[in-house]
Amino acid sequence: MSTFLSGFALSFSLILAIGSQNAFVLKQGIKRHHVFVVCAVCALSDAVLISLGVAGFGAIVKQFPAIETVARYGGATFLAVYAFLSFKSAFATSHAMTAAGDTRQSLPKTVAICLAFTWLNPHVYLDTVVLLGSISTQYQPAQGLFALGAICASLVFFFSLGYGARVLAPVFQRPQAWKVLEFVVGVMMTTIAATLVMGA
Template sequence: MLLSTYISGFSLSLSLILAIGAQNAFVLKQGIKQHHVFLVCFICALSDAILISAGVAGFGAIVAKFPEVESIARYAGALFLTWYGLRSLHSAYQTSHALNPIGDSHQSAIATALTCLAFTWLNPHVYLDTVVLLGSISTQYEPHKLDFALGAITASFVFFFSLGYGAKLLIPVFRHARSWKVLEAIIGLVMLFLAVSLLI
């Protein structure tokens, strides 16, 4: 393995993932709830691994030739984010809001997985970042593209599992109803903002 190429893939991928977005907010929320944390982190990281692999393998060129892929993801993503954002705002202000974040969700593993998949695969930016951007940059590292891809994939696994399991450090703060309501409100507003940004 060429270590410098691996590190380049790792650092670039990490810098792209660090941006605050809908997917990261969802992972953080699940981590605070301690609800299906491993499943959510694994789905996010595995999805990135698939997309990065596709980009490095040359799928980025196909996406560039067929912009309809991005358009479909853009409108479907905006619709999904609007629905989730409104749901979070409703959760923030309803009188029956749960006070204890730990185990307060009754959503099944399947429903959680589907929600997580929607956050990942209906986000047009994920295709631009992983498939197109990382895919194109990987061509600069011939014949060590595999090392670059492995570095980028490692960064994804490290980030999502650190975010999901590191969120439990915030649990004492979110034992208070007001903190949990503020988080729900912020997430709701972020989702709606992202939904609008996808359409303009």
């Protein structure tokens, strides 16, 4: 049980910080658009990455740094585009329909964006595949239990964030609140993108 809790606590602490993926989940939760699917995609993606890390894929990433490089620049490009769209939305969109709850992205588009936030983020690989994967070796032969704890933490976090976000919904009945959120998200995405490039 202690091995399970160790995996749970470490994984939860790694994903707790608000990043690009978490900001997207928060926005979808406030809008109440495809919340279950978005949370499920994030949690299942983490489950796959954690499983790969525990299975030894972290060693492959270390051996072939090109994988991390592709994820770094691909992620920076994606975040820069998303930041531009967020700033455009903050300054050029009325958000009257958004505040009224009338706008909705298609499910395929939402899933595609969610997958991009997950799989084009090099920090996800470093946290789930490399870090959790390497730490799990300390819990042999109970690595599977450690991985299960880490996966459960991801599941609990994303569904709590997605469905807990609706508490903020009354605030976002005002179009101005959406403009502020879009601006904050734009700043966040720009900062993360710049960090990825400068950290290369």
